[in-house]
Amino acid sequence: MPNTASPQQSGIGAVRVYPDKTPVYYQGDAATRIFRVNSGVIMTFRLLEDSRRQITGFCTEGEFFGLSPDGEHMDGAVTVTSAGVQSVSISALETDADLRAQLLDHSWRKVEDAQNLMMTLTKSSSEARVAAFLVMLAERRKRRGAKQDENAIEVRLPMSRLDIADYLGLSRETVSRRLNDLQGLGLIALPDTHTANITEIDGLRRKAGTVVTG
Structure with missing residues (x-):
């Protein structure tokens, strides 16, 4: 070691x-x-x-x-x-x-995370994969007990775009494009490279193909 x-x-x-x-x-x-x-x-x-x-x-x-x-x-x-x-x-x-x-x-x-990853990797849409990744990070933040506004969830992205791509089975360029697409739809904001502010979590869940609760 x-x-x-x-x-x-x-x-x-x-x-x-x-x-x-x-x-x-x-x-x-x-x-x-x-x-x-x-x-x-x-x-x-x-x-x-x-x-x-x-x-x-x-x-x-x-x-x-x-x-x-x-x-x-x-x-x-x-x-x-x-x-x-x-x-x-x-x-x-x-x-x-x-x-x-x-x-x-x-x-x-x-086990739950592994099941979610398998579901994410079987999605044919690269947009759905990236959306699911952001939803997963938001859920983890909530799991840790962090206070959050459902319309303004800050998600940290300290990993590189290439790291995200290798996790989701995509190319680095595709990850960058899909993040920009989600920003264009008003679902997230990208104030800097390592931050994504989720402004519409239910809409992001729909893009990810996950169940919207509440």
């Missing part, structure tokens, strides 16, 4: 601050620890046999990553931004009931 991170504090496990674009672990490494994001954004990805990259997720504050069923990391993990990461020994699960409960809740949410 890279040693570029610096200790910040102690808790269940070591909390370290990793600079942006720093590997946390590599695909194929032994999975002896799990990780929790205390701040910043982590990207997980898988390198395919043809050298292509498939991004498998973006992890934000409070989320766990690095869980593996067979003792080996199937994905790699790298910081998108500077990130505080808590490293927890798998053996700690045997004695920490609260940690087990957190992981169980996280696992259910990861």
Whole structure:
């Protein structure tokens, strides 16, 4: 594991601050620890046999990553931004009931996220995929308890357009065009490269092909 991170504090496990674009672990490494994001954004990805990259997720504050069923990391993990990461020994699960409960809740949410990703990737419309991505980020923000106005939801996009493209199975140019299209429709505003303000969440959900509630 890279040693570029610096200790910040102690808790269940070591909390370290990793600079942006720093590997946390590599695909194929032994999975002896799990990780929790205390701040910043982590990207997980898988390198395919043809050298292509498939991004498998973006992890934000409070989320766990690095869980593996067979003792080996199937994905790699790298910081998108500077990130505080808590490293927890798998053996700690045997004695920490609260940690087990957190992981169980996280696992259910990861199953839900995986199902949503599969639904997103089966959408033939690139516009629907990008809209679904923004809706997912908005729902995650709500899940963390962030206060938000349904007509003015700020979504941070610290990842690059290429990262979003590799996650959604699109090209970088297509992602940029679809974001601009959604802005032209009045569903979002793009004040800068790394921010999307959702101004019409129900309309964005319709574009994504998801159920509008409320």
